[in-house]
Amino acid sequence: MTLNDIDVFWVLLCACLVWIMQAGFLCLESGMTRSKNNINVALKNICDNATSIFLFWLIGFSIAFGVPFSAPLGEDNYYLFHSTENTLNAFFVFQAVFCSTCCTIVSGAAAERLRFIMYPILVAIIAGLIYPVAVNLSWGGSLIDNGQGFLLEMGFYDFAGSTVVHSTGGWIALALVMIIGSRIGRFDREGNPHTIQGSNLTLSALGVLILWFGWMGFNGGSAYNFSSDIGIILSNTLIAGSASLVFTLILIHRRGEAPAPEDLFNGALGGLVGITASADCVTSLSAVLIGAGSAVSVLVTAKLLLRYRLDDAVGAVPVHLGAGIWGTLAAGIFCDLDIIGSGLGRLEQIVVQLAGIGITGLWAFGSAYLLFRLINTYYPFRVSPQDESVGLNISEHRASSELYELIAFMQYQSDTGNINRPAPTDQFTELGIVGMAYNHVLNTVRLKEEKLKHSNSQLEAANESLRTYDQLVAHDLRNPLSVISAYAAMLQEEPEGEHKHSEYVERIRRSSDDAMKIIRELLNFSRASHELETLKPVDLEEVLYNVRVHLTPLIEEKKAKISIDCKVRHLYFNEFALHQVLVNLISNAIKYTPAERVPSIEVRSLSDNGRDLVEVEDHGIGIDPEQLDRLFDKHQRVHSSVNTSGYGIGLYSAKKLLQSAGATINVRSELEKGSCFTLGFAPVPAQSPTRNTDTGNNNEPRPIA
Ligand code: ADP
Secondary structure (H helix, E strand, O other), rough: OOOOOHHHHHHHHHHHHHHHHHHHHHHHHHHHOOOOHHHHHHHHHHHHHHHHHHHHHHHHHHHOOOOOOOOOHHHHHHHHHOOOHHHHHHHHHHHHHHHHHHHHHHHHHOOOOOOHHHHHHHHHHHHHEEEEHHHHHHHOOOOOOOOHHHHHHHOOOOOHHHHHHHHHHHHHHHHHHHHOOOOOOEOOOOOOOOOOOOOOHHHHHHHHOOOOOOHHHHHHHHHHOOOOOHHHHHHHHHHHHHHHHHHHHHHHHOOOOOOOHHHHHHHHHHHHHHHHHOOOOOOHHHHHHHHHHHHHHHHHHHHHHHOOOOOOOOOHHHHHHHHHHHHHHHHHOOHHHHHHOOOOHHHHHHHHHHHHHHHHHHHHHOOOOOOHHHHHHHHHOOOOOOHHHHHHHHHHHOOHHHHHHHHHHHHHHHHHOOOEEEOOOOOHHHHHHHHHHHHHHHHHHHHHHHHHHHHHHHHHHHHHHHHHHHHHHHHHHHHHHHHHHHHHHHHHOOOOOOHHHHHHHHHHHHHHHHHHHHHHHHHHHHHHHHHHHOEEEHHHHHHHHHHHHHOOOOOOHHHOOEEEEEEEEEEEEEEHOOOOHHHHHHHHHOOOOOOOOOEEEEEEEEEOEEEEEEEEEEEOOOHHHHHHOOOOOOOOOHHHOOOOOOOEEEEEEEEHHHHHOOOEEEEEEEEEOOEEEEEOOOOOOOOOOOOOOOOOOOOOOOOOO
């Protein structure tokens, strides 16, 4: 090969354009893969660019362009180790970036599930063996006049590598995806495919445009000289890519579907792959037909892959293998036979093209499949399912991202149920704002949860009271009812007219009264509990007036004296409940004063340390200090010897009532001197119209009847 300086300049310029295609592949592939893997995909693109160029320099170039079947072993084949020759190195640069392209095609197809360490191994095999042999078959001997490639000698024509670069890459990619299997979730059990949405399709679109731009160098540089041929080469490249995209749109429209972004990307790239075999030797019209055929072959290959449940993450096989095969065949159909100069007739050329496609495919697919299978047995290509789920950014590179952190945070919350910590936020990033919005949602959930907890505890308390009252009812009613039943039986057995009749009837009447009293108390307590749900200012004097009316028979019977001193007139409580509590305390004060003394009771209200207090003091029999602790337990009858009716549930119920509305009850007492019960209430809230503004009682007390 003889190149003048302008040719060398042109080849190197085109090599730079082809190299830029690596950036296009990076954008295309990382955009078409999920964000949990996109860093991995970008890194593998950089990695396989470097590895492929190094291996191609070390071994591949010698195999590709040395004496067939002797390279790189023959002594003369290590050209590049010492070569300072300008033309040779320029040619190497152009061929090395081609090799990189082939390797990137393969790794793109297998993206999102490959262990990172396997990429260099994969690329070493492709760049050091499979690709160079494919190059040698079609283009070998073109560098040094020491024999020609096997297919070249047959008259096979592949101008810039539809088969040599693209189909070879496509065949290897096919072998690899068959061995490693599909990504988790790509196909369901029945084999139906599920779309795995790319993370950034805008980036992919940019990638396609960069590739298209670089393709000018791919095909333009393949002329290896700066001649007038370049015009038709570049125009065919442009036309075929465009025609392929337009036909893809028409085909998808005819299928009644909306075009997916991937269809558009692959439609354009398919046309570029298709024209690569014949960009220098077909007319513009042929380029359009080649583009149209490429569109069909890409769509058909993609369908075939789905049918056989083969998962190609970026559509590399349809684009590079499908359109590569078509483009190579189309070169035989549409080429100007004089330009390619194989000396074959049209039909013979087509047959040779088919042979080239078949032989290259056999080599690329066969060798890749065998080698990858072997390697996969000892060093699996694929990451573990856990790593695949977490994403290769994290599992392979420990490269976290905002999205991952947010997802990991949500995962932690759903695993542990702990929603107390807020999500990471940042008002300057999109995901940081998502975190803020999520925290707002969390706050609402927390509030709801607290309300729920509160209602739950109320429900539990209510349940507990209900259980307790069930027991109380059973326990307290049992005594009077059993008395009634026993005396009724005795009455039945007693002959009529006997003197004990009236005594039995009297017992039955008293027990019925007791039972009625208990039932009344329980009903009152239940009503009071219910009413306590709404608290409001209660006029203490009015309540005391009603208590007095209620207890009139007892007061009159015992001739009790009650004095009232209300320094705080309004209490924040419930009228009915307060009435119940005071009836209990005042009646106890009367009941537990020895018969020989006149019961004297003082009721006071005052404000102390921010609480409103009500004291009920008597001068009765008092309570043993040791028994004060148990006084509010149910069924506590401290003075069981004292002959008063009672079942020990009054104080228990009063305390429950008060506590459930945040009020308190305490007692101090001295035996034989008397007792003082103190009720404590939260003050009336500020906004209430009846708030007690001072501790003095400016209102005239209502006269007690
Ligand atoms: P009872 O129905 O038995 O009166 P309570 O729950 O109201 O039930 O009172 C429990 C016990 O506390 C009473 O049996 C009595 O021994 C004692 N007690 C209550 N109030 C007084 C008081 N003012 N003076 C002395 N002992 C009292």
